[in-house]
Amino acid sequence: MSVSSTPPQSLRLYPSDLVLRAQTTADLDFLQDLFVTRRWAEVSAVTGWSDAQRRAFLHSQAQLQRQHYEKHYPSADFQIVEYAGAPIGRLCVDRSARELRVVDIALLPAWHGQGIGSELLQSLLSQADAQRQVCSLSVEQGSRARRLYERLGFEPCGETSIHTQMRRPARAHQE
Template identity: 70%
Template sequence: MAVLRKQNGHDLGFLQALYASRRWAEVSAVPGWNDAQRRAFLYSQAELQRQHYENHFPAADFLIVEQAGSPIGRLCVQYAADDVHIVDIALLPDWHGRGIGTELLRTVLAKADAQRQTCSLSVEQGSRARRLYERLGFRAGADTGLYTQMQRPAPQEACESP
């Protein structure tokens, strides 16, 4: 079972590697770059993402996903009064397809359900994760070109019989 812990300054190298693992195929298509240039570009993009998340989601929980004491992913969630927003969820490629992402999402959704809150996220166009989100009750909303906004409704209160 995956364990969550708060992200700290010692995680920056891991977060760079995680980001690079998610974008490596895209950047590999750029002609004329060697691997060192690709890595430098991706690490700079990881830093920009980190700054963006910290500026736009300052109250979010920035968590590292660990398995057997080693970091394997990240989960970033912002809890607001009426919505739980999943800012980012990512696992290293070797950990895909093992149910860990589903387990993390169900944990977040259980917290949202307990507070009768909606849960929202953005998913990249063409992402395989969209099918998982739909199975978990998320519905597609606004389309911004690169991303689709998705939301899972808050659970309804149980109706009492007369």
């Protein structure tokens, strides 16, 4: 499966241009490739590894991530983000009575900066507000995504050496 899907030039996305659909086993190759694109630069910093070794390592990490999500978020909604019938990302959301947790949100690099992540998160925040739920997520230290989360009202609520936990309290829902 190719992950070279690139947005058309001068693309102006509207919510109706994107489709969220349930993830299936047929998406596993795409998800593995998506994981590789997200982590390639990070693993490339490791000297002495060939591209094949990097790819094999990242494939094993993708599988471990999938197993972790399935174990710790068994009732989560695992969805594929599509544009024009092609997968361009993934969204995983775990809902409970008090909290909406964004477990994972990822787009192919060519689709960064198009407003898709903002649109997806704003939709989730509206859902959380309607249910009077806190919305939470985890962001890696140094990730550029943290600026987006802060713009949307998320605040740090805990840190590890790798991640910052963030949450946004429910706001009054407006119909």
